[in-house]
Amino acid sequence: MARRKGRNVDGILLLDKPQGLSSSQALGRVKYLLGARKAGHTGALDPRATGLLPLCFGQATKVSGWLLDADKRYVAVARLGVETDSADMDGEILAESPVPVITDEDLARLERDFTGDLEQVPPMVSALKKDGRRLYELAREGVEVDRPPRPVRIHSLNIERLADDRLRLEVYCSKGTYIRSLVADIGDALGCGAAVEELRRTAHGVFDAEAMWTREALEERFEAGGPAAIEACLLPAEAALAGWPQVHLNATGAAALRHGNTADAETVDRQVTGASPVPDEAGPAGILVRMHGPEGEFLGVGLQDAKGAVRPRRLFTTA
DSSP states (O other), rough: OOOOBOOOOOEEEEEETTTTOHHHHHHHHHHHTTSSSSSSESSSSOOTOOEHHHHHHHHGGHHHHHHSSSEHHHHHEESSSSSTTEEETTTTTEEEEOOOOHHHHHHHHHHHHHHHEEOHHHHHHHHSSSSTTEHHHHHHHTTTOOOEEEEEEEEEEEEEETTTTTTEEEEOOTTTTOOHHHHHHOOOTTOOHHHEEEEEEEEEEEEEEOHHHHHHHHHHHHHHHHHHHHHOOOOOOOGTTTTTEEEEOOOOHHHHHHHHHHBBBEEEEEEOOOOOOOOOOSSSSOEEEEEETTTTEEEEEEEETTSEEEEEEEEEOOO
16 A cells, blocks of 8 residues: 655644543544644643644644743643652652641742742653663663753742642643642652652643643544534644734845845834744844734744844745
């Protein structure tokens, strides 16, 4: 049987990833339903975890880097009194300890201590690489390696007592934050250990859970209308950049950008301000902006300098 090459499909689908599937498995199923040629996800969720997983198709994969850098929100249930080799309840239990009486003052202290700039040691079951291999691959072989602490930021943390040995955490955090490491560190602070029992991502950058599609809903749409019914669920790539400053260029400026050249400040017909995204990583002073042509078409992402000129950073093919 000839290998299916797929078709050109552009856009972002917000999947409510079910428990038990890896992010790659979930992506593969939706890619099949769409018949898409090119696809990628933006920040893996563990098989145990559920919730918001943005899937990028076609040209939308060009914004995946900025989605990977976006802040995220999670809801987690921590089981106290247990330590595992993976910091979640899928791992092997290493130790069990009695759970102390936890007061409201204890919870308030934990919220203060674990909010702000922190350093985390990534878990061995993470997707980080060591000498070209994923840590979780090494963990499956029983190999443990040194993992240097990584800086993360917890913007906000709310902790609620569910039971004597269960805590519910609402976490708003920076990229690179491991909720399993956070839970394990909280368990250490309580002196009894802790592991993740449930984990759900509820927001990713500008996207939130209200716009998600479940796997069951997508399967039903596919049965009723085929790939076109799934394609109707896609958001435009530009949706990932909502809130960014944007510039509208005249035909001359748009033509310059499409050829990879800088658009002079005189070609900017209109500029709309917005929240500043991350500073440009390439070095030159300026801000990242969304670029639009004379008909309002999305051209891609550019870098605008202090004089108003715009040079392309990531171009999108437009008709």
